[in-house]
Amino acid sequence: MIIIIDMPKRLVIKDIEKCVGCGLCMFACSRRHGEIGNDYSGILPVSLSGFERGATVIFCRACKEPPCAQVCPTNALTPRKGGGVVYREDLCIGCKNCMEACTIGAIFERRNGKPALCIHCGYCANYCPHGVLGFEEVEA
Amino acid sequence: MKVLKIDLSKYRYEVEDRKDLFEEWIGGTGVAVQLLKEEMDLRVDPLSEKNVIVFAIGPFTPAYPLASKTVAMFKSPLTGNLGESHAGGRTATAIANAGYGAIVIKGKSKKPIYIVVHNDKVYFRDARVIWNIADSLIVGRIIAERESGRGIRTVMRIGGAGNKLVRYACVTTETYRHFGRLGLGAVFGSKNLKGLVVIGRGSRRIPDRHKYKEVYEKILKLALESDAMKKYHLLGTAVNVNPLNQLKALPTKNLKDTRFEKAEEISGEALAEHNLGRRVACSHCPIACIHIAALRIPYETEPYFYKTIMISYDYEPIYALGSMLGIGSREGLLKLIHKVEVYGLDAMSTGVCLAWATEALERGLITEKETLVKLSFGDVDAYLKAIDYIVKQPNEFYRVLAQGVEKASEVYGGKEFALAFGKNEMPGYHVGYATHIGYLIGLRHSHLDNAGYSLDQKLKEIPKPQEIVDRLVKEEEWRQVLSSLVVCFFARGVYKPEIVAEAFEALGYETSPEELKMKGEKIYREKLRLKIKMGFDPDSLRLPRRIFETECFHGKLKEEYIKEALRYWKERYVLPLV
Numbered sequence: 001m002i003i004i005i006d007m008p009k010r011l012v013i014k015d016i017e018k019c020v021g022c023g024l025c026m027f028a029c030s031r032r033h034g035e036i037g038n039d040y041s042g043i044l045p046v047s048l049s050g051f052e053r054g055a056t057v058i059f060c061r062a063c064k065e066p067p068c069a070q071v072c073p074t075n076a077l078t079p080r081k082g083g084g085v086v087y088r089e090d091l092c093i094g095c096k097n098c099m100e101a102c103t104i105g106a107i108f109e110r111r112n113g114k115p116a117l118c119i120h121c122g123y124c125a126n127y128c129p130h131g132v133l134g135f136e137e138v139e140a
Numbered sequence: 141m142k143v144l145k146i147d148l149s150k151y152r153y154e155v156e157d158r159k160d161l162f163e164e165w166i167g168g169t170g171v172a173v174q175l176l177k178e179e180m181d182l183r184v185d186p187l188s189e190k191n192v193i194v195f196a197i198g199p200f201t202p203a204y205p206l207a208s209k210t211v212a213m214f215k216s217p218l219t220g221n222l223g224e225s226h227a228g229g230r231t232a233t234a235i236a237n238a239g240y241g242a243i244v245i246k247g248k249s250k251k252p253i254y255i256v257v258h259n260d261k262v263y264f265r266d267a268r269v270i271w272n273i274a275d276s277l278i279v280g281r282i283i284a285e286r287e288s289g290r291g292i293r294t295v296m297r298i299g300g301a302g303n304k305l306v307r308y309a310c311v312t313t314e315t316y317r318h319f320g321r322l323g324l325g326a327v328f329g330s331k332n333l334k335g336l337v338v339i340g341r342g343s344r345r346i347p348d349r350h351k352y353k354e355v356y357e358k359i360l361k362l363a364l365e366s367d368a369m370k371k372y373h374l375l376g377t378a379v380n381v382n383p384l385n386q387l388k389a390l391p392t393k394n395l396k397d398t399r400f401e402k403a404e405e406i407s408g409e410a411l412a413e414h415n416l417g418r419r420v421a422c423s424h425c426p427i428a429c430i431h432i433a434a435l436r437i438p439y440e441t442e443p444y445f446y447k448t449i450m451i452s453y454d455y456e457p458i459y460a461l462g463s464m465l466g467i468g469s470r471e472g473l474l475k476l477i478h479k480v481e482v483y484g485l486d487a488m489s490t491g492v493c494l495a496w497a498t499e500a501l502e503r504g505l506i507t508e509k510e511t512l513v514k515l516s517f518g519d520v521d522a523y524l525k526a527i528d529y530i531v532k533q534p535n536e537f538y539r540v541l542a543q544g545v546e547k548a549s550e551v552y553g554g555k556e557f558a559l560a561f562g563k564n565e566m567p568g569y570h571v572g573y574a575t576h577i578g579y580l581i582g583l584r585h586s587h588l589d590n591a592g593y594s595l596d597q598k599l600k601e602i603p604k605p606q607e608i609v610d611r612l613v614k615e616e617e618w619r620q621v622l623s624s625l626v627v628c629f630f631a632r633g634v635y636k637p638e639i640v641a642e643a644f645e646a647l648g649y650e651t652s653p654e655e656l657k658m659k660g661e662k663i664y665r666e667k668l669r670l671k672i673k674m675g676f677d678p679d680s681l682r683l684p685r686r687i688f689e690t691e692c693f694h695g696k697l698k699e700e701y702i703k704e705a706l707r708y709w710k711e712r713y714v715l716p717l718v
């Protein structure tokens with residue numbers, strides 16, 4: 001008997017050395033929310049202390065045991081099947097605990113003081129022109 | 141769209157809603173012309189505190205890919221007339237996400253400062269400690285480490301050239317992109333302004349999500365898949381070296397020649413094969429045309445010690461610091477480009493000034509007493525030293541050379557081979573009539589104003605001068621629309637009038653290709669009018685004799701043809717505005 005398990009997916013890095021810092025991923029993430037800009041983006045393209053050393057992207061690495069959710073006082077962040085978190089904006093009080101707790105700084109502050117973070121929808125991976133990002137199944 | 145106005149004399153700022161301006165004049169160039177008119181007394185000394193700097197972006201940033209430029213406008217200390225300069229990097233998206241369509245900088249700080257714009261706040265930071273750091277890369281790193289906003293900011297700054305008011309100093313951003321030409325760096329320096337950081341996090345709602353995404357996909361697809369941008373995809377702008385050399389259009393050794401025997405060595409192909417180490421992109425650009433070479437240099441005294449420096453190259457610096465100076469070694473060329481980058485000098489102006497100085501020395505108009513080092517075509521080490529001198533200005537000669545080749549040839553002679561157009565040093569094309577007419581009548585005296593170099597390559601036979609002028613002006617008018625949208629000119633094949641109209645529509649603005657073209661004409665006239673008000677006189681345009689002596693793609697050019705073109709341009713386009 002074959003059991004088909006619906007495997008969750010997550011945004012992954014295929015080859016970080018190929019990143020050119022163009023930010024197409026960042027703009028895609030906000031566009032997904034119906035916004036032009038970067039306020040809602042859960043991914044950040046940065047240079048490595050200047051573009052002479054290249055570029056990279058920062059986004060949630062889908063912790064199995066997410067410290068950000070652990071410190072959230074309102075359950076706005078809860079662990080997601082397959083790693084990372086589910087975010088419920090209506091519950092968030094903008095305390096910023098989560099931003100402090102994420103070791104890699106993958107939670108960004110929006111203009112309204114609330115977090116922007118990757119929820120692993122995979123949309124941006126379609127827009128990376130240089131094969132840096134992928135969207136893959138992971139074991140729950 | 142909001143305009144942020146910063147007064148350095150008072151350390152104050154204010155924000156104004158100027159929807160009116162952007163509706164009528166699109167953004168970028170169109171809006172900057174208006175803001176300069178409103179804010180500046182047009183007769184001021186460009187290095188006085190009364191000069192005004194405008195940075196403007198347009199309605200497509202950051203809505204669509206490749207709307208990645210910022211237009212800077214100011215009074216140029218090099219020409220004494222209108223200065224306009226475009227740069228990419230993260231400037232445009234940072235300004236847009238911070239919530240502005242334009243930033244105006246006025247006045248002069250008493251002490252060295254740099255400014256940080258973080259969304260709706262502006263901070264005036266003490267820059268006394270870093271003021272004298274001549275290396276623009278280091279300045280960038282220090283400011284970047286001190287300030288927040290990693291990934292969503294731009295760090296514009298000057299190096300030693302701006303500090304020392306070299307009239308062709310540029311403002312550098314994101315290490316490798318420049319507000320070059322016409323001396324914005326010196327204007328920064330004169331205002332005691334070391335840098336401008338803009339940090340932007342923000343968004344606006346999309347009126348019609350569905351339509352917007354559809355147009356977005358279309359533009360992105362065009363950029364990635366069509367031929368429109370292929371050229372920049374592969375070798376970058378350096379791809380031009382070999383073909384121009386074959387056409388007899390590559391200015392060599394102060395334009396004594398148009399074929400360089402070592403062109404192959406410094407071509408885009410050779411650089412890509414031997415040196416290309418990495419590519420990076422301006423914000424929201426899928427192409428990543430910024431080509432960066434890795435140069436491994438041994439320590440002078442210690443064996444088995446190396447430093448590796450990363451140097452961005454493009455066609456223009458390859459021409460100006462390569463063929464124009466007779467430099468045929470890639471290593472030598474890259475060292476020169478790096479030097480110019482470090483100081484924040486305009487590469488084209490620097491190369492042309494040094495090429496003129498070399499020939500003036502050869503002919504005995506000046507001596508080594510002036511140049512301090514024996515300049516000769518092909519001598520990398522001599523040029524490396526001379527670049528230091530342009531910035532440090534240890535004697536009268538270098539003080540004059542730091543004011544541009546027009547000035548230097550006024551003082552020391554050799555005007556016939558001083559290659560400046562409208563006082564702006566020559567770009568890297570000697571293709572034919574349209575090239576030079578283009579430099580002369582282009583409102584920035586830049587090859588990018590109207591792409592005469594490209595028109596020349598398309599012409600089957602030489603038409604009447606009037607026809608060339610009309611075609612150049614027509615191209616320049618459309619480019620006013622592109623630079624008002626702040627679309628990268630390399631994407632002009634993507635952003636055709638129909639697509640631009642569609643893109644506007646998806647953002648909720650009605651327009652048509654015809655209306656856009658009309659706006660282009662209007663902006664062109666406004667800019668020309670502003671230039672005239674600032675004292676521009678078409679009759680004072682000088683034609684360096686050298687361009688008639690050295691054969692180009694069109695053979696030997698005739699002076700009378702270009703003069704006829706200028707007469708026609710003046711009558712048809714300039715006089716109606718006076």
Ligand code: SF4
Nearest residue numbers: 060061063066068102
């Ligand atoms: S946001 Fe940071 S802490 Fe939270 S799951 Fe992602 S990587 Fe882990």
Ligand code: SF4
Nearest residue numbers: 072092093095096098
């Ligand atoms: S900012 Fe919001 S999501 Fe983050 S910890 Fe506080 S309440 Fe939770």
Ligand code: SF4
Nearest residue numbers: 029118119121122124
């Ligand atoms: S996977 Fe989705 S949520 Fe995560 S960065 Fe990409 S677009 Fe944003």
Ligand code: SF4
Nearest residue numbers: 019020022023025128
């Ligand atoms: S789209 Fe790809 S190359 Fe561009 S910044 Fe994002 S990850 Fe890097």
